[in-house]
Structures are given as structure tokens and as C-alpha cells.
Amino acid sequence: MPQSSTIYKRLRSLEKHLAEEHPDNPVLTKAVHSFRKLDRVAQDIxxxxxxxxxxxxxxxxxxxxxxxxxSAGKSTFINSYLGLHLQRTGNQAVDDKFTVICYSSDDEIKTLPGVALDADPRFPFYQISRSITEISEAGPQRIDAYIQLKTCPSEKIRGKIMIDSPGFDADSQRNSTLRLTQHIIDLSDLVLVFFDARHPEPGAMKDTLEYLVAGTINRADSNKFLYILNQMDITAKEDNPEEVVSAWQRSLAQAGLLAGKFYRIYNPDAASPIGDAQIKERYEKKRDEDMAEINTRMQQIEVERSYRIAGMLEQTAETIENQTIHKLTSMLHSWKKRVILFDSILFSMLLVLSGLVLYQTDSWNLLKTFGENIMACETSSLVMLALLLGVIGYIHFTVRSKAANSIIRKLPAEFGHDHTACQQYTQAFIKSTAAYRPMFLQKPAGWNATNQLILNQVKNEANDYIQSLNDQFTNPSGRKAEVATEEEESTAESVAATETKTEQSRQE
Ligand SMILES: Nc1nc2c(ncn2[C@@H]2O[C@H](COP(=O)(O)OP(=O)(O)OP(=O)(O)O)[C@@H](O)[C@H]2O)c(=O)[nH]1
Ligand SMILES: [Mg+2]
Known part of the structure; x- marks a missing residue:
């Protein structure tokens, strides 16, 4: 069966955009194609x-x-990175919304409302209004109060998304803002956490540090967080500039961050001039070193993202084959056992009851006549038989659906917060236990040799993508260099040979 036309159109547009954004990296466009194959298998199941x-x-x-x-300088940093005055900056809290920034070849900067993000699967906020209760309760239009989209022509952002966020304060943050922050943290490939060196007392922001540092440091993906102490130029004026850094170091260490694991920068355009030439040089040196590392990490994320997507593809195929099918098969098995048990109890009771009635009324011969009438195709007996079969069928199918429901009811407790997995298993199990499917089938609906083959194909494709990413971005064997050297040598030889020939003919 073909995919629904709406999602098909969306995936086509995703493919088109990826091909435009990354003409030199076809892996991503191919990956969309592989995801489609996975979809078809998952839809069958x-x-x-x-x-x-x-x-x-x-x-x-x-x-x-x-x-x-x-006011830690987040927007100033982004503007300077993009080379555009995109975000408003200032000492008053100017931002109260998350701004998703992406590339557009249009000359002018455009601002679009949050619904634009909510409805587009290419963005990390697709259908976010549904998953954040506070927003969904107020109606999907409310998303506009929290997020906006800005498009700009900076080449620096081409093929990437950057998110500027309102100043974070764990104490006064609304629940919905915290949920959005968490969502952004979960989905980002790189998170820059800004603090402001002007802040005299980092100890006063205990909850904020707790959330932004302690809460992120032990995550499996903790490597994607960069902690940045910004506006370092201000500390140059202090009598004891080292003390500011030490105070920050102590507070961050209390929140679990190891010393030396944070960057110290300032924005030269926004900074106040540093008078002392020696201090200036020292500050600039440190700033340049740290900025270079931050920039390298920002450039690397494209590569990390490609690996992430290829990995996700393989992992999804693997999960369907090794976990989902296994779980559905065992759910089907216990469902069958229950149906057989309850069918046997109910039908034995029915049989005993009818036997008792026939025995009490001493009308065993009725059974014999009923059989003979059926053989003779007598209408009233045939109707009776049909009714009887109807009652049996009704009891059996009621037992089937009740047994399935009792298994489905246990799923939410098993999956906890993973609503998506719970919903997927429910849908698949309902399909597998549908009335039209004979009960003796061992495998879940849609699980056949063809789909198994498709999953293997997808896994192989994911491995090919990783291979071609490796070829593109790494060079462990140094083959290219060797080839290049060989080529250079052969070019040099042929140049030398031509030169010798020219020399000979000249002499002749
Ligand atoms: N001295 C100095 N000032 C800076 C630096 N970076 C930014 N500023 C100033 O700090 C103020 C706040 O900067 P923003 O970029 O608006 O800060 P923000 O983190 O986006 O602020 P909110 O969005 O309101 O949370 C502005 O007046 C900037 O000019 C810096 O490195 N040094
Ligand atoms: Mg800002």
C-alpha cells in the first residue's frame, strides 16, 4: 500500500531540501529513501x-x-557568528522567545511564527504543541508565544539550525519553557551554555547551575555541552581578575564540572577596551584559543549529524527485527494461551449445561433428529445451526478481543514515559490480533520473509552510508595521501620526461 500522500509530499520536500543543502553529501538524501523502506515495513506490522x-x-x-x-551575550555571540545583526541585544532581558535560525537564500531576514515550525517535519519542533501539555491545552496557536523562526542569508548557517534562547533562570522559569529547553537540549548536536563573567556571585545562581551544569554533566551525550564564561573583558578591570575566574571555577566544580573544562571568551566588538597591554595580550590569546576550539566543534556537527542519522537508521531496523518482533511474538503467544483457556472454560460450561438440559428433559433423541434434519437440509434446522455457530463465534471473538485488551492495558506500566513505543506496540498488537487473522499464526502481522529482507537491506545501506562518510571525512589508512603522492610523482616524472625531450630536440 502506498504511503499517505501528505507524508509522501513532506518526505519529497525533505529530500529536495537535503539535496540542495548538501550537494556534496548524498548520504542524507539516500537515508530518507532508506527511512521510507523502514516505514513500509513498520506500516505492514x-x-x-x-x-x-x-x-x-x-x-x-x-x-x-x-x-x-x-544578558550573558548569547544573541551577541550568534550575531557575530552569522555576521549579521539578526537578534536584538541589550542589557535588559530582551528575548522572551526561543528563536530558531536557519538559512534562506533570500536577501532579507524573515521572521515567521512558531506554527511554521510546529507543522514542518524538517524542524526539531514538529508537532511540539501536541507534546507540551501547557501549550496543547491553550491551543496550538499558543506556540507562537514561545518560539519563532528566523531565516537569514548567512552562509555560516547553511544546512544547520541554530537556536537562541531567552535568558535562563531555573527559579522563575515557566514549566513550558523548561520543557522546551529540555526538548532542545535532547535534540541538539551541540549545546553552548553561556555564563556571564560580570556576574559577581555565581553562588547565587545555585538552581540555574544545578540545571545547566549538574543536570547535563552525567548524560550519555555530555560531550556535546560546551560551558562558556563570556564577557571576560570585564574581569580585566578588576583588581584581581583571577579571583573572578576562580569563583566561577569553584561554583562550576560544586555543580560537578571539572576545572579547565570551560571556555573563556569575550566579544571584541561589544567589549570595553582593555588598557594594560600585557593583560590585553594574555586575554586575547586565551580568547583566540578558546574561540578556535568552539568554532571547530561548531563545524564538526555536520559530520556528527550524518553519522547520527545513519546510526539511527541501523538502530531502528535492528530494534524492529530483534526487539519489536520478539516482543510482539511473545505477546501473541500469551494472548493465544489466554484465548484457548477461556474458550475451553466457556465452551465446556456450555457443553455441560446443554448435556444437563438434555439429560433432565430426557431428550437425547432431539440431537439425533437435529443431525438427520441437517443432513436432509431442512431449513429450520439449518437456521438453528447457523444461530448456534453465530453464538459460538460471538463468544470466541469476544474472548479474543478481551484477552487482547487485557494485554494492551499492561503496556503503559511497562513503557513508562515512552508513549510513542507504547502506542506503536498497541497499534501493532491490535493489527496482529484482528478478527480476520487466524489465531494459529505464530508471527505478528506483516512479519514475513520480504520484510525481513528489506530490514537487512536497510541495515546494509546504513553500513554503506557510514562507510562512505568514513571515506569522506576520515583517512585512517592515508590512502588518498599515498595516491596523491604517487600521482605527484608520476606527474613529476612525466614533466621531467617532457623536459628531457624538449631539451633533446632543442639540442638537435
Ligand atoms: N563587555 C562585554 N559586553 C558584552 C559581551 N557580549 C555581549 N555584551 C553585551 O551584553 C549585553 C547583553 O548581550 P545579549 O547578547 O543581548 O545577551 P543575551 O544573552 O542574548 O541576553 P538575553 O537574550 O536577554 O538573555 C549587550 O549590551 C551586549 O552588548 C562581551 O563579550 N563583553
Ligand atoms: Mg538574547
Whole structure:
């Protein structure tokens, strides 16, 4: 069955955009194609609806989030990175919304409302209004109060997404803002956490540090967080500039961050001039070193994102084959056992009851006549038989659906917060236990040799993508260099040979 046309159109547009954004990296466009194959298998099994796609579960654009305290210089940093005056900056808390920034070839900067993000599967906020209760309760239009989209022509952002966020304060943050922050942290490939060196007392922001540092440091993906102490120029004026850094170091260490694991920068355009030439040189040196590292990490995320998507593809195929099918088969097995048990109890009771009635009324011969009438195709007896079969069927199918429901009811407790997995298993199990499917089938609906083959194909494709990414971005064997050297040598030889020939002919 074809995919629903809406999702099909969306995936086509995703493919088109990826091909435009990354003409030199076809892996991503190919990956969308592989996701489609996965979708078809998952739709056959019932894990996905016809209008759903695994491709909408991944963030296709590499995403850099800039979080941090009020007026820490987040927007100034972003403007300077883009080379544009995109975000308003200032000492009053100017930002109260998350701004998703992406590339557009249009000359002018455009600002679009949050609904634009909510409705587009290419962005990390696709259908976010549904998953954040506070927003969904107030109606999807409310998303505009929290997020906006800005498009700009800076080449620096081409093929990436950057998020500027309102100043973070764990104490006064609304629940919905905290949920959005968490969502952004989860989906980002790189998170820059900004603090402000002007802040005299980092100890006063205990909860904020707790959230932004302690809460991020032990995550499996803790490597994607860069902690940045910004506006370092201000400390140059202090009598004891080292003390500011030490105070920050102590507070961050209390929150679990190891000393030396944070960057110290300032923005030369926004900074106040540093008078002392020696201090200036020292500050500039440190700043340049740290900025170079931050920039390298920002450039690397495209590569990380490609690996992430190829990995996700393989992992999804693997999970369907090794976990989902296994779980559905065992659910089917216990369902069958229950149906057989309850069928046997109910039908034995029915049989005993009818036997008792026949015995009490001493009318065993009725059975014999009924049999003979059926053989003779007598109408009233045939109707009776049909009624009887109807009652038997009704009891059996009621038992089947009740047994299935009792298994489905246990799923939420098993999956906890993973609503998506719970919903997928429910849908697939309903499909597998549908009335039209004979009960003796061992395998879940849609699980056949063809789909197994497709999953293997997808896994192989994912491995090919990783291989070609390796070829593109790494060079462990140094082959290219060797080839290049060989080529250079052979060119040099041929140049030398031509030169000798020219020399000979000249002499002749
Ligand atoms: N001295 C100095 N000032 C800076 C630096 N970076 C930014 N500023 C100033 O700090 C103020 C706040 O900067 P923003 O970029 O608006 O800060 P923000 O983190 O985006 O602020 P909110 O969005 O309101 O949380 C502005 O007046 C900037 O000019 C810096 O490195 N040194
Ligand atoms: Mg700002």
C-alpha cells in the first residue's frame, strides 16, 4: 500500500531540501529513501500509521543550541557568528522567545511564527504543541508565544539550525519553557551554555547551575555541552581578575564540572577596551584559543549529524527485527494461551449445561433428529445451526478481543514515559490480533520473509552510508595521501620526461 500522500509530499520536500543543502553529501538524501523502506515495513506490522514516518523522528538539520543566563551575550555571540545583526541585544532581558535560525537564500531576514515550525517535519519542533501539555491545552496557536523562526542569508548557517534562547533562570522559569529547553537540549548536536563573567556571585545562581551544569554533566551525550564564561573583558578591570575566574571555577566544580573544562571568551566588538597591554595580550590569546576550539566543534556537527542519522537508521531496523518482533511474538503467544483457556472454560460450561438440559428433559433423541434434519437440509434446522455457530463465534471473538485488551492495558506500566513505543506496540498488537487473522499464526502481522529482507537491506545501506562518510571525512589508512603522492610523482616524472625531450630536440 502506498504511503499517505501528505507524508509522501513532506518526505519529497525533505529530500529536495537535503539535496540542495548538501550537494556534496548524498548520504542524507539516500537515508530518507532508506527511512521510507523502514516505514513500509513498520506500516505492514502496524507500528506506524500510513501517514507516519520514522523520518519525522529524527532531526535532519544539525542543531546548535545556545542557552545560558540573562544578558550573558548569547544573541551577541550568534550575531557575530552569522555576521549579521539578526537578534536584538541589550542589557535588559530582551528575548522572551526561543528563536530558531536557519538559512534562506533570500536577501532579507524573515521572521515567521512558531506554527511554521510546529507543522514542518524538517524542524526539531514538529508537532511540539501536541507534546507540551501547557501549550496543547491553550491551543496550538499558543506556540507562537514561545518560539519563532528566523531565516537569514548567512552562509555560516547553511544546512544547520541554530537556536537562541531567552535568558535562563531555573527559579522563575515557566514549566513550558523548561520543557522546551529540555526538548532542545535532547535534540541538539551541540549545546553552548553561556555564563556571564560580570556576574559577581555565581553562588547565587545555585538552581540555574544545578540545571545547566549538574543536570547535563552525567548524560550519555555530555560531550556535546560546551560551558562558556563570556564577557571576560570585564574581569580585566578588576583588581584581581583571577579571583573572578576562580569563583566561577569553584561554583562550576560544586555543580560537578571539572576545572579547565570551560571556555573563556569575550566579544571584541561589544567589549570595553582593555588598557594594560600585557593583560590585553594574555586575554586575547586565551580568547583566540578558546574561540578556535568552539568554532571547530561548531563545524564538526555536520559530520556528527550524518553519522547520527545513519546510526539511527541501523538502530531502528535492528530494534524492529530483534526487539519489536520478539516482543510482539511473545505477546501473541500469551494472548493465544489466554484465548484457548477461556474458550475451553466457556465452551465446556456450555457443553455441560446443554448435556444437563438434555439429560433432565430426557431428550437425547432431539440431537439425533437435529443431525438427520441437517443432513436432509431442512431449513429450520439449518437456521438453528447457523444461530448456534453465530453464538459460538460471538463468544470466541469476544474472548479474543478481551484477552487482547487485557494485554494492551499492561503496556503503559511497562513503557513508562515512552508513549510513542507504547502506542506503536498497541497499534501493532491490535493489527496482529484482528478478527480476520487466524489465531494459529505464530508471527505478528506483516512479519514475513520480504520484510525481513528489506530490514537487512536497510541495515546494509546504513553500513554503506557510514562507510562512505568514513571515506569522506576520515583517512585512517592515508590512502588518498599515498595516491596523491604517487600521482605527484608520476606527474613529476612525466614533466621531467617532457623536459628531457624538449631539451633533446632543442639540442638537435
Ligand atoms: N563587555 C562585554 N559586553 C558584552 C559581551 N557580549 C555581549 N555584551 C553585551 O551584553 C549585553 C547583553 O548581550 P545579549 O547578547 O543581548 O545577551 P543575551 O544573552 O542574548 O541576553 P538575553 O537574550 O536577554 O538573555 C549587550 O549590551 C551586549 O552588548 C562581551 O563579550 N563583553
Ligand atoms: Mg538574547
Amino acid at each position: 502496524g507500528l506506524l500509521d500510513r501517514n507516519e514516518s520514522y523520518a519525522t523522528y529524527v532531526t535532519w538539520w544539525p542543531m546548535i543550541a545556545v542557552l545560558g543566563t540573562f
